[in-house]
Amino acid sequence: MTQNNQNLGITANELNEDLAQQKPLLLFDLRLQSDFEKSHIDGSVHAVCDAQSKEKIMTKIPKNTKIVLISDPEDFSKETASMMSSLGLDSHYLTGGFSSWAGKTTTGPTGKTISPDNLAKQLDDVFLLDVRNTDEFSEFQIPGSKNIPLGELFDAKTLSQIPKDKQVVTICPHGNRAMVASFALERAGIASQTLEGGLAGWNQVLKPVSIVNDATKIIQVQKVGKGCLSHIVASDGKAMVIDPLYPFEKYIDIAKERGFKITKVFDTHQHADHVSAARDLAKSTGAELYLSKYEGYDYDANFIGDADKISFGAANLRVIHTPGHTPGSLSFVVDEKYVFTGDILFVESIGRPDLRDNAEEFTEDLYNTLHEKLLKLSDNTMVFPTHHGEDVKSENDAFYSTIQQSKKLPWLDISKQEFVRKVVAITRPRPMNYRKIITVNKGELELVHSEIPDLEIGPNRCAVDAS
Ligand SMILES: [Fe+2]
Structure with a gap:
């Protein structure tokens, strides 16, 4: 029922009383x-009132929850309260605006937040509360998180599912819905932190793990939210980076911390699931x-192919053409001890053709690459892939194996015919936005860096979700 603006106003005194009595309301x-950061009413949350929040947040707030809006002067909050009221919400505005408030104020940003980097460090110690809708959650989530949609958080029964002995972190696509969730929790006496930038921010966390620390050093840089792996290989203070990811500045920081100078950057192949930061x-x-010289790029680089040799510091890199995932895929053998296999050979499985259109031809290439090239390397060669599956256990926090271990993987002991039949029969969803990602990686499309987190947020529909 549409209410008259006149009835929606609430005075500073009335609001002060409501707050003192701890009445459930959203401010x-x-x-x-x-x-807002200079000064705001204690317990209020900063909100941007645009079309997206109208659709994504307001529709999740239960109709019987009292909402009080604040602006200065009061006009904007009065208009917005009226609009929200017409949507059936119990919305009000502070008469006289923020200036009329004489009660308790506080400074700083809204609520408590946790940066994605910090969350990565304490992932095992927190309660991850994902407040997206069930359908959004089922497509993609941080492993171990619990889903309670925002709208259900206003229900006391639901709140009992949240443990009291753990730090709660609220999660949504971009941090807005989660901020409202944290606020709802606070009103119910549960302290929480909101994941800054939401899942899009989470997908940009890069975590370095040192694996080899001999004359040649290998640091695996993991994109924890997506399972992408990249590597820094250093020798004599010179470093090369294989398959770098965004945000690329992280590699510069890691190199600086360890006294390396990045002198060479490689991609194993044209990626379809993430934007390459190589350029x-x-x-x-x-x-x-x-x-790879076997792939088309719209910009200048050193194009390399089979048997090319490149040295850096005291280390040597040998290129092998390893088609099968893409026709132009390369693998890099370093010091005849380590092989960087891109998406051809993983810890837990073999790679699969990336493009379904020529699956049969690609699969034959894949078989030949595996049997005639990669598995011919010495058994103790360490294998470093560009991805890992969700169920793969890390070893000392990193993801790698050896050629000897790879030989025991399923489907490597069957005939070429049977192998092709089995691999071609696999259908799997394409990475979200893969077409756009490929055009960016080819250099056909320039991207503003701020667009990358959303482009990579998959595999889910969150990519177009602005909440
Ligand atoms: Fe790939």
């Missing part, structure tokens, strides 16, 4: 973020960029 401050990393470090 949204619609002023500029900077004004930007090479550009910003002045390193040489190396790409």
Whole structure:
């Protein structure tokens, strides 16, 4: 029922009383973020009131939850309260705006947040509360998280599912819905932190793990939210990076911390599931960029192929053409001890053709690559792939295996005919946004860096979810 604006106003005194009595209400401050941070009513949350929040947040708030909006002057909150009221919400506004408030105020940003990097460090010690809808959650989530959609958080029975002895972290696609969730929890006496940037931010966390620390050093840099792996290989203070990911600045930080200079950057193949940071990393470090000569790129690089040799520091890299995932895929053998296999050979399985259109032809290539090239390397060669599956256990926090272990993987002891039949029969969903990602990686489309987290948020529909 549409209410008259007149009835929606609530005075500072009335609000003060409601807060003192701890009545359940949501207090949204619609002023500029900077004004909010200077001073805001204790317990209020900063809210941006645009079309997206209208659709994504307001529709999740139960109709019987009292909402008080604050602006300065009151006009905008009055209008918004009226609009929300017409949607059936119990919305009000502070008469006289923020200036009329004489009660308790506080400074700083809304609520408590946790950065994705910090969450990665304490993942095992927190209660991950994902407040997206069930359908969004079922497609993609941080392993171990519990799903309680925002709308259900206003129900006392639901709240009993949240443990009291753990730090609660609220999660949504971009941090807005989760902020409201944290606020709802706070009102119910449960302290929580909101994951900054939501799942899009989470997908950009890069975690370095040192694996080999001999004359040649290998650091695996993991994109924890997506299971992508990249590697820094260093020798004599010179480092090369294989399959770098965004945000590429992280590699520069890691190299600086350890006293390496990044001099070469490689991609094993044209990736379809994430935006390659190879070009930007090479550009910003002045390193040489190396790409497969069997693939088309719209920009300059050193194009390399089978049997090419490249040295850096005291180490040597040998290129093998290993088609099968893509026709132009390369693998890199370093010091005849380590092989970087891209998406051809993983810890837990073999790679699969990336493009279904020529699956049969690709699968034959894949068989030949595995049997005639990679598995011919010495048994103790360490294998470093570009991805890992969700169920794969890490070893000392990293994901790698050996050629000897790889030989025991399923489907490597069957005939070529049977292998092709089995691999071609596999259908799996394409990575979200893969077409756009490929055009970006080819250099046909320039991207603003801020677009990358959303482009990579898959495999889910969150990519277009602005909440
Ligand atoms: Fe790939």
